[in-house]
Amino acid sequence: MTKEQDIARGSLSCAKCPLRKREIFRVFEADELSFVEHFKKGDLAVRRGATLLVEGAHNPHLYTVRSGWGFRYKLLEDGRRQIVNYVMPGDLVGLxxxxxxxxxxxxxxxxxxxLCVFEKAELFTLYERFPGLAYDITWLASREECMLDEHLLTVGRRTAVEKVAYLLAFVLDRAKESGLSSNGTLELTQQHVADTLGISLVHTNKTIARLVDRKYVKWEDGGCRILNPEGLGELAGWMSGSSAKRPFL
Amino acid sequence: MTKEQDIARGSLSCAKCPLRKREIFRVFEADELSFVEHFKKGDLAVRRGATLLVEGAHNPHLYTVRSGWGFRYKLLEDGRRQIVNYVMPGDLVGLxxxxxxxxxxxxxxxxxxxLCVFEKAELFTLYERFPGLAYDITWLASREECMLDEHLLTVGRRTAVEKVAYLLAFVLDRAKESGLSSNGTLELTQQHVADTLGISLVHTNKTIARLVDRKYVKWEDGGCRILNPEGLGELAGWMSGSSAKRPFL
DNA sequence: CGAGTGATTGAGGATGCTCAAACCACGTGG
DNA sequence: CCACGTGGTTTGAGCATCCTCAATCACTCG
Structure with missing residues (x-):
C-alpha cells in the first residue's frame, strides 16, 4: 500500500490545472486560487488496484481527485463488501x-x-479565510449525500434490471461530466457492479446478459460499452441530475 | 400540508434552548449564540404524519429539529418507497x-x-461571519454521509435478521443520544422498518417475529420495545459510532 | 505451459415476494 | 350499545427472484 503511493511536491500550478478548464467547474477568484495553491501540499499517484484509504485508519490528509477514478467501500467482518460510491475527478476524498x-x-x-494532497489540519484556516471555499466544500458533501440517497433507493427498492441500468447510467453520466469517459466505455468488473448493487456475482452476470440482449450495453474485455444511456435511465426510472456548475478543490 | 404547519415568531431564546443542555452537544460562544438567535426566523410545529418537505419542491427554509422525530424518504414513480434516514433533535433538515x-x-x-426555521438565503452570511458554525454544518453533513454509508452496507449486504437488528440498534442509539427515547421504546410501524431495509412488509413481520422469539425485542401496539440493544448490535455486526460532542444549529 | 483473472453457464435450493385473508384495537356514528 | 371502518399486525400458500456451489471458458502474463 505504501509502495504504490508516491507523494511529490506539487509541481503543477493550480491556476493551470487542466481540470479547471472544464466548463462544469465554477471559476475561482485569484485569491482563492492562490490560497488553494498554498493549501495544496503535494501530489499523490496511485496505481490501479491500490488502496488509497483504509477503513479504521487515521489519515492526516485530504485529497482531490485530479485524474482517474476509484470507489469507496465498506466491509463486513466476514468479507462481504458494499461499494458505497465512486470517486471521480473533482471529487473530494477523505473529508x-x-x-x-x-x-x-x-x-x-x-x-x-x-490526486492533490491537502493537510486536514489546515482545513479550519480555509473556513476562516475563504467562506466561499468553505461553502463549496459543504456543497460537495451535500452532493455526495444526494447520490447516496439515490443509491439507497436503488439498492433497496429497484429490481435487479433497474439496478444495473441505474448504475451504468449513473456512472457513465458522472464519468462524462468529469471528463473520464468520452467514448461511452467504463472499465469495471461485474464484481464491482454486484458489490455496488447488493446482488450476487452470478445474478449480476445474468442480469447484464439481459441488457446485452436488448442492446443497451455491450460487455467487452474488462469493461463495458454503453450503447444506449438514455434507454438505461428510462429503464431505471432515473434522470441525470442537474449539471449546474460545481466547485472543486 | 399547509394546515398542519404553523410558523410562529421565535419566542424561545436559543441560549435557553433545552437541547443545548444535553451533554452531547458542543457549547457555543456568546457571539455564535446571538448570531443563531438572529439567524432563526421562527418556529415550526407539525403533527404526526405531516409532510415537512416534498421531493421536487423549492423551499426557502432550512430547519433544525428541536423535538420529535421523522424520516427522510424517496419514491419511485410506481409508489415504491425507500426511507433513507431518520431525523432527530439536533439534526439539520433541508440542507x-x-x-x-x-x-x-x-x-x-x-x-x-x-423545528427552528432558518432562511437559506442567509446561509452564506453565516459562512462569512462564523467559520466555526460553517465548520459545524459541514460536520453535520459529513456525519449524515457516514450514516448513509452504513445504511447502504446494511441494505446491500446484511441478511434480513441482521438488517432488522441493525436498524433497531441504530435508531435506538440515536434516539437515546438525542434524548428521544429514555425507556427503550420506538414508535414506528413495521412498514417503516420494511421501507428502510428494502424488504417486504410480510417478510419484515416474519423476521421481527424471530427477534421477538429470541427476546431481543418486544412489539407493542404501534411501536417496539428494545430489550437487548447490545445483542442486536452484535447480531448485526455493528457498533454504535463515536458519541463525541457534536454541534447543532 | 501453468497460473490468474474475469465472464459464463447450469442445477438445486434458500430467501423473499405477492396475494389473500383474518385478526385486533381503536374510534366513529347511528 | 353495536355495527362499521381504519390502521397495523399476523398467517398461510404458492411462486419468483436470487443465492450458492461447481464447473467451464477465454484471455493475459510470466
Whole structure:
C-alpha cells in the first residue's frame, strides 16, 4: 500500500490545472486560487488496484481527485463488501475522516489516479479565510449525500434490471461530466457492479446478459460499452441530475 | 400540508434552548449564540404524519429539529418507497435543498415535531461571519454521509435478521443520544422498518417475529420495545459510532 | 505451459415476494 | 350499545427472484 503511493511536491500550478478548464467547474477568484495553491501540499499517484484509504485508519490528509477514478467501500467482518460510491475527478476524498476522526470506509483505485494532497489540519484556516471555499466544500458533501440517497433507493427498492441500468447510467453520466469517459466505455468488473448493487456475482452476470440482449450495453474485455444511456435511465426510472456548475478543490 | 404547519415568531431564546443542555452537544460562544438567535426566523410545529418537505419542491427554509422525530424518504414513480434516514433533535433538515436547488427527498413526521426555521438565503452570511458554525454544518453533513454509508452496507449486504437488528440498534442509539427515547421504546410501524431495509412488509413481520422469539425485542401496539440493544448490535455486526460532542444549529 | 483473472453457464435450493385473508384495537356514528 | 371502518399486525400458500456451489471458458502474463 505504501509502495504504490508516491507523494511529490506539487509541481503543477493550480491556476493551470487542466481540470479547471472544464466548463462544469465554477471559476475561482485569484485569491482563492492562490490560497488553494498554498493549501495544496503535494501530489499523490496511485496505481490501479491500490488502496488509497483504509477503513479504521487515521489519515492526516485530504485529497482531490485530479485524474482517474476509484470507489469507496465498506466491509463486513466476514468479507462481504458494499461499494458505497465512486470517486471521480473533482471529487473530494477523505473529508469524513478529516471531520470525524477515523475513516469509516476504504477507497480503492479503479485506474491509475492522480490526486492533490491537502493537510486536514489546515482545513479550519480555509473556513476562516475563504467562506466561499468553505461553502463549496459543504456543497460537495451535500452532493455526495444526494447520490447516496439515490443509491439507497436503488439498492433497496429497484429490481435487479433497474439496478444495473441505474448504475451504468449513473456512472457513465458522472464519468462524462468529469471528463473520464468520452467514448461511452467504463472499465469495471461485474464484481464491482454486484458489490455496488447488493446482488450476487452470478445474478449480476445474468442480469447484464439481459441488457446485452436488448442492446443497451455491450460487455467487452474488462469493461463495458454503453450503447444506449438514455434507454438505461428510462429503464431505471432515473434522470441525470442537474449539471449546474460545481466547485472543486 | 399547509394546515398542519404553523410558523410562529421565535419566542424561545436559543441560549435557553433545552437541547443545548444535553451533554452531547458542543457549547457555543456568546457571539455564535446571538448570531443563531438572529439567524432563526421562527418556529415550526407539525403533527404526526405531516409532510415537512416534498421531493421536487423549492423551499426557502432550512430547519433544525428541536423535538420529535421523522424520516427522510424517496419514491419511485410506481409508489415504491425507500426511507433513507431518520431525523432527530439536533439534526439539520433541508440542507441539500438549500445548496442544490430543489429537494431530492421528502420528510415526514413520525411524531409531533418542533423545528427552528432558518432562511437559506442567509446561509452564506453565516459562512462569512462564523467559520466555526460553517465548520459545524459541514460536520453535520459529513456525519449524515457516514450514516448513509452504513445504511447502504446494511441494505446491500446484511441478511434480513441482521438488517432488522441493525436498524433497531441504530435508531435506538440515536434516539437515546438525542434524548428521544429514555425507556427503550420506538414508535414506528413495521412498514417503516420494511421501507428502510428494502424488504417486504410480510417478510419484515416474519423476521421481527424471530427477534421477538429470541427476546431481543418486544412489539407493542404501534411501536417496539428494545430489550437487548447490545445483542442486536452484535447480531448485526455493528457498533454504535463515536458519541463525541457534536454541534447543532 | 501453468497460473490468474474475469465472464459464463447450469442445477438445486434458500430467501423473499405477492396475494389473500383474518385478526385486533381503536374510534366513529347511528 | 353495536355495527362499521381504519390502521397495523399476523398467517398461510404458492411462486419468483436470487443465492450458492461447481464447473467451464477465454484471455493475459510470466
Amino acid at each position: 469524513q475522516g478529516s471531520l470525524m476522526g477515523e475513516m469509516q470506509h476504504s477507497v480503492e483505485a479503479l485506474s491509475p489516479m492522480q | 441539500q435543498g438549500s445548496l442544490m436547488g430543489e429537494m431530492q427527498h421528502s420528510v415526514e413526521a413520525l411524531s409531533p415535531m418542533q
